[in-house]
Amino acid sequence: MPPTPTHPAAGTAAWPVWALAVGQTLGYAAFAYIFAALILSWEGDLGWSKTTFALGPMVSVALSAVLAPLAGRMVDRGLGVYMLTFGAALGGVALIGLSQVTTPAHYIAAWVVIGLAHAACLYDVCFAFLIRRFGAQARPRIVRVTLVAGFASTIAFPTGAALAGALGWRGAVLVAAGAVLCVMVPLHFLAARAIRAGTPQPSAASLAEGRAAPAIALRRPAFWGLAALFASLSLNHWMLVAFMVPLLSAQGVALTWAVTAASSVGVAQTIGRLVLFRYDGRIGTRGTALIVTGAQVVAALMLLAVGLSPVVVLAFALLQGAALGIMTILRPVMVAETLGQAGFGAINGMLSIPAQGAMAVAPLFAALLFDGIGPMALIAAAFAAALLALGLALALTRRHGENTV
Secondary structure (H helix, E strand, O other): OOOOOOOOOOOOOOHHHHHHHHHHHHHHHHHOOHHHHHHHHHHHHHOOOHHHHHHHHHHHHHHHHHHHHHHHHHHHOOOHHHHHHHHHHHHHHHHHHHOOOOOHHHHHHHHHHHHHHHHHHOHHHHHHHHHHHHHHHHHHHHHHHHHHHOOHHHHHHHHHHHHHHHHHHHHHHHHHHHHHHHHHHHHHHHHHHHHHHOOOOOOHHHHHHHHHHHHHHHOOHHHHHHHHHHHHHHHHHHHHHHOHHHHHHHOOOOHHHHHHHHHHHHHHHHHHHHHHHHHHHHHHHHHHHHHHHHHHHHHHHHOOOOOOOHHHHHHHHHHHHHHHHHHHHHHHHHHHHHHOOOOHHHHHHHHHHHHHHHHHHHHHHHHHHHHHOOHHHHHHHHHHHHHHHHHHHHHHHHHHOOOOO
16 A cells, blocks of 8 residues: 555645645746747747747657656656656756757757656656655645646746846746756755655555556556546647637637637636635545536537637636646546556556647647638537547446546
């Protein structure tokens, strides 16, 4: 069985989890949202094609997905503190390199290192560490982390624009590097070390069980059901996010409202997490999974009526964003409850590959549908992906009971 906290001074203390939450917020702002925050400044100064710029974060996401199982396995072996600390430090160094790029090759190389940092210290590793240390008590702590980290985009966009205007984009990236090295790294180290000190070490038997768990999980139909579920949800969301403004405009929505809806998705994620934080004990994993997948089905259908009223537009954005916000929390919990907590890091890492793979190809797939066939084809694909996810969630929850999936 996984360890549960017994030390009252650190195991149940709130500050380490909130410190991890702040660190994750800085990490996502610096390693993920910095691209969208500074892309216009990069284009104006460096003059490369949009494809070249987009290749950087695409390589980063792909690399982090490929490395996710290895990173999770290292957490399973007790290296979570080092992963969270040195991964953040590596990301800070990569940002320093990014601030000095003058050629596309250097730019891509910087994003490769950012991808390594992403795989080593962001959500997947953080959640695997919390589940390894707190076991069944990790869920409320994961909620707290995502509740704070949901503001990463809110911080990144205005701060990036202000810093780029005052210091230039190179100065803005250096400030981000400084925040990572001077704030994120020590927060991760101190928080993770306090959590480790306040929770018992797993037994030799549980470590052996963890090493065998990934191979056993691969033979279970539930593993492949979860893989398909996470990929479907990811494909649905990132197809719509990538083309939300042109898609809403094509459906007769005024540009102002289309931009407002796109900007509201991040806020909606936080709202969804707040609702889950308030009602989590009453709903349970099964109910939450069905609500999330059902919300994406309804949101896709609402795209047919968004031209009727701004209320429908905002309701669509709220449902779509809230579903993603809740799923960020729900995914590790579903994995642990369905496949067990032994070897969680490696198993969750393997399940990250289809989800992040779908995220990587979603914009291209959406572009082919939108430009090649039309907006209705994109809506139909999003609806089909959401409907598939709902069907998979129903099958998994029925198979594994009322309170687990």
